[in-house]
Amino acid sequence: MEQLKTIGRELAMGSQGGFGQSKEFLDLVKSIGESRSKAEEDRIVLSEIDILKRKLLEPDVPKRKMKEYIIRLVYIEMLGHDASFGYIHAVKMTHDDNLLLKRTGYLAVTLFLDEDHDLIILIVNTIQKDLRSDNYLVVCAALNAVCRLINEETIPAVLPQVVDLLNHGKEAVRKKAIMALHRFHRKSPSSVSHLVSNFRRKLCDSDPGVMGATLCPLFDLISEDVASYKDLVSSFVGILKQVTERKLPKSYDYHQMPAPFIQIKLLKIMALLSSGDKSASEMMYMVLGDLFRKCDSSTNIGNAILYECIRCISCIIPSPKLLEDAAEAISKFLKSDSHNLKYMGIDGLGRLIKISSDIAEQHQLAVIDCLEDPDDTLKRKTFELLYKMTKSSNVEVIVDRMIDYMISINDNHYKTEIASRCVELAEQFAPSNQWFIQIMNKVFEHAGDLVNIKVAHNLMRLIAEGFGEDDDDADNKLRLSAVESYLQIISEPKLPSLFLQVISWVLGEYGTADGKYSASYISGKLCDVADAYSSDETVKGYAVTALMKIYAFEIASGRKVDVLPECQSLIEELLASHSTDLQQRAYELQALLALDARAVESILPLDASCEDIEVDKDLSFLNGYIQQAIESGAQPYVSERERSGGMFETTDYHSQDHHEVTSHALRFEAYELPKPSVPSQASTTALVPVPEPSYYSEPHQPISTSSSVSERESSEIKLRLDGVKQKWGRPSYQSSTSASSSTPPQAANGTSTHSDGGGVASSSSSKPRSSYESKKPEIDPEKQRLAASLFGGSSSSRSDRKSSSGGGHKPAKGTANKAATVPKENPIPVPDLLDFDEPTGTSDVAATDPFKELEGLMESSSQDGGGSTDVMGLYSTDASAPVKTTTSVDSLLSELSDSSRGTYHQSQTTKGPNSKEALEKDALIRQMGVNPTSQNPTLFKDLLG
């Protein structure tokens, strides 16, 4: 049978220039396949655009030909070029009676158009017609299009028909109709709110495919409103039970696993439904327990289900037995050689740690392995876990690690995320104010342009307000340490703008407060900042205002102010600045310098950034002035909104509610009769009642009060100080040292992959670097210390282990901590710890451009495909002109990473030359025009075995 099929295919290729397509099309595909660079590909596509623009305009293009043109348009867009000139032809093709052409038309349209595209209106009618078709395949094609093209406004046009199709005789139609409703629900929940009962009903559809599809909308509905679907728990449990007992048709099996994708969806839904619900959770114990027993952890799909079970258990209220099962599954994942499974294990750990906090401890070494792994994905996942398990005892180690990593990466998206996590953890768990300031400095220094501006405001606020303890002394110390650290950092090149703003503000407020630094020293530094970042107006503004404060404090305290020459020239420069803001600040500063001490003190009182300023939003103090002006004949103020409001047509007010809808929406009901307009109301002076003008909320404020920043932000932004006070304070490192010496016996239990070494504690201290290179399976003492500082939090089990620790090395409290936190003199992100696999080599690979490398690969691939170069010649009509192709014709399945056998590691070794050889042979045979007499034996071993 298979042979016949192959023969048929070869014949088809020979007879009609390939796979039933024209020579032109084959040539296009061929040349795209052969192109060796993006530039070459672009050239091909551009010339193709020219050709198609011409061809599409020709009269009477045959339909088959047109279908091919449409596919060529798809190619053009797929390769990144605009094919909008041909969209209309794809739209036209959806009208065709021929199913294949119609479906191709729909496909192209869904690929080309976004749901709000103007051309969609031309398709809605066709869709309506097709939904009524007798041919269920036409209905299916239309429903596919409905799921892609119908937007909120066109839903009513097709909704009744879609609802009718829910009871169609063909299961494929029912399934797609459900998904269309699902789409409507996503686009506009209110449009189908009266129809959601259909989703419940279709859960009991006789066809398992329809049932499986129905789980998608139900998942959405349940995640919005859990309470209304609690009654379905038993149904879902029942369905899952039936699935696992193989009650579904065999065609849903995947690698001997019954309907795994449906199982996973069910587990997701059950997790939602039973979250925090004891009785609902209990209903699931049985089936979840069964799954743990039944799932084959040697296959990927089995592990996928196991992982979903772990997720489910982390959401519900689990039984101790299930927790145990989940923990066991996780430890299997973590011990696996496959990075994928390790990743899932770390993720599972992060979920389970919420309900059983000591579970991470037994895996500490595995976790640290993952943290040290050169694989970025794994590393990030591990950071996520660390973030979840941070507490005041390990916050320093974790945040230090995070910051090192943050500095080492270039990906701004992730940098932002990890920076904000550092800030969050530091705010929540900081052991001391100094540490907090230090961490914030690092975050600002290395990711200052990425962090939210609120973080800066929070920091300034914190420095100004102190930590909420009524201890002025401590607050002053904090400020001084901030000032000192900023004075150190300030001269470093290229600091982020936001950080400079913080620095300037703090120096202005507190630079001279302690008396340690003179006004001229601080003002000199501020001038340097304004000078060095002369293109950044915000920073300059902050610097000038800071200068003003410094001088104000000097004047107020009765000292004589000597304005430094560089300050003087800065002021002069700013007086002529293009920025009115800077200009104003400079003028204010100049004016302030001329005032006496008493006046200055009331303008800029010392350390007053935290004082409340009463804001008179109505500016009532001006009422007298206004009254006077009006009495003397001035016009009353008309707000901008009122002024512009008068210009609208009166009818707009009449139907303001409809206004938005009518402007864009497609209307399906008849238009209402025009109403006679009312001209008298249309005059520009007519006052239309307007809701309270919104722009009063931002009162005019003198720009340079001492409180400019923190005051404005004070209403919305608050540092999370609640709960912090209790947590702060010196952590005791007692625990971490004891835990570090207690790691060896644990490792011997086999928690670590390198654990057979045994007595590490005694040998470790004398063996530094060389041991890594020899790749001895020993646990690095550094790693142990790290583990201890990460995991050695509060745990009951530690105390008894403490007694069993016969550790030879027991470093002093201070050093243990130092080493674990990776101190400053070691700025490269921990290269020494565990990089067994040639750290330099891997980083090189990562740095090189993959495309460049590929060019090398290409060459070799075209060489080793040397025997298989004439494939295209066979396919083309003109067999005498063989063409070279670089596109590989290897069977895709040949190198698949052996999913049925699970671990990738194995597959690496087992497969290789054998199947490759077989493939090459197969390809060769096919080129020679000989039909293989038997299926290539090695090809399908993985799949069908």
Add this chain to the structure above:
Amino acid sequence: RSEKRTQKALEGKMGIRFILMVNKQGQTRLAQYYEWLTLEQRRALEGEIVRKCLARNDQQCSFVEHRNYKIVYRRYASLFFMVGVDDDENELAILEFIHLLVETMDKHFGNVCELDIMFHLEKAHFMLEEMVMNGCIVETSKANILSPIQLMDKAH
């Protein structure tokens, strides 16, 4: 307003955001997006993702984070299959979904290779249309996936 918020929330958990097939030269062979991106956005996204995935070795995870997506990818001979998913997806399941897709294509084409997909781009898309709707996996039975395509073939 609350409707808008629900809609946002719903679009936030699309499940599958896109499916890409890219060969090891970085050339796109099939692209299907389940949320609308402009041509420019697609081009940028594909370039970045392909660069990231091609730079990885076989021992590393088959998952890569990229912006707000997670990419699950798998290599078959010369072709990479890349699926962009939400943070909430089960990565291993997506990995197996890719394999199911390849098995399905293999069942239809027989010894499926890159050229099959290039010459029958629309058919590969039709299969995806049966398997994934609204970013959700809706059909996993190979017989059900292929039957409309076989019926269409027969009609011609």
